[in-house]
Amino acid sequence: MENDVSAVPKNGFAGFDRKLRKSRTAMVCLCALVLTVFMLLSMAFASPEAVQAAEGGAKSAMPWWAWPLILFVVTFLLGIVAVLGGVGGGVLFVPIIGGFFPFHLDFVRGAGLLVALAGALAAGPGLLKKGMADLRLALPVGLIASACAIVGAMIGLALPTNVVQTSLGATILGIVLIMLMAKKSEYPDVKQADALSTALRINGIYHEPSSGQNVNWKVHRTPQGLATFIIIGVMAGMFGLGAGWANVPVLNLMMGAPLKVSVATSKFLLSITDTSAAWIYVNNGAVLPMIVVPSIIGIMLGSIVGVRILAKTKPAAVRYIVIVMLLFAGLRALLKGLGIWT
């Protein structure tokens, strides 16, 4: 009871409620701003001069520094929204930057992988030290995913752009469905570990600070889980999306790892999967520093701000706004790939 009272500011419940509503409004305004920026970019890029510039490689009317600057601002906002919406930066980056900026999809996917990689490298040490991310769970899965990400990256760079664009749009719409429908299980019921996970000793105990308890976990359906990572790896490499959206449901719902272990291991896993795919993009020239560096710095700074905002408030609406943004960007990618909305 004391805790409840201490959580209320001095001016009472009315003030607390007002503060909450104010921060919610701020969040909605932020997301609306991001959407407006995309719409404006979309309209700007849809002008005849811009389309001509994109197709023929002609010079744009804007100074060269304008796009990297806008990219930095947009990725900063994406970093905030990604944290508040509980998604990885990579999954927002590729469809949104690919759909609304004049950069070719090859360079956007290369940058997307490096953005997701930088985020995973930054989060990895803390998650590993705390024992939330599990190396024994990540290693076999990472081996399969990273090998397949190479194949995916090579397929993505070899296929015609419109095919990749269309497939990307379909994938993003699929991710929207997963986000809307997939359930999460805090502590999945794993009655018995399977033979493979027992042989590999994929199990552990982690300390849950909220309940003060130590959670004992093990996994099942390991062969099926490993097989699914073949597809996840190929898609991660092909579209440069990162793969947290797929890793977490497979680790949590299919293999039965606790949600926190799944989320943390998934984040760390991205550092392995995206490394192999990123090298393919780097070695095939699909990395432009002028796109990559502002994106990495922008999204990392945005994530830092996002975490601070998250500590104060987390309006549920943000997740739905992220879903709407992805839906919009996915449709844009699909229609762009099909030549309907160029």
Add this chain to the structure above:
Amino acid sequence: MADKLKATEEQLAYALLLDKGMKLGLLMLIITFSIYLTGFLTPHVPVDDLPKYWSMPVHKYLESANIHPGWAWLYMLDKGDFLNFTGIAFLAAVTLICFARIVPILFRNKDSVYGIIAILELLVLALAASGLLKTGGH
């Protein structure tokens, strides 16, 4: 039970190296990009021409800008734009370094299955980084 609550030796070694590597890589990225932006080193592709290239498919860009893919950037580190690849490549190499670090720990602890998995992972990442895998183009 108490032992299982702690992260394993290889996990901690991995985390420690990853932490240092990530910070160093990010620092390299910021320094090299600042050099690029200030124009201290002349870039291979003039910044004014970038909008002409970034809308092209990668194969067309490489051809038009006369850039050789793979590790050829190592010979162009005197160019402001290619200097950035030191930071980018370092960030992409951090995971390789971490795996190389845990292989001896795993074998020393007689965890040979995971030792082999870690070696295989190293080989996969080294193959990706080698530049041997080229795409056909579109």
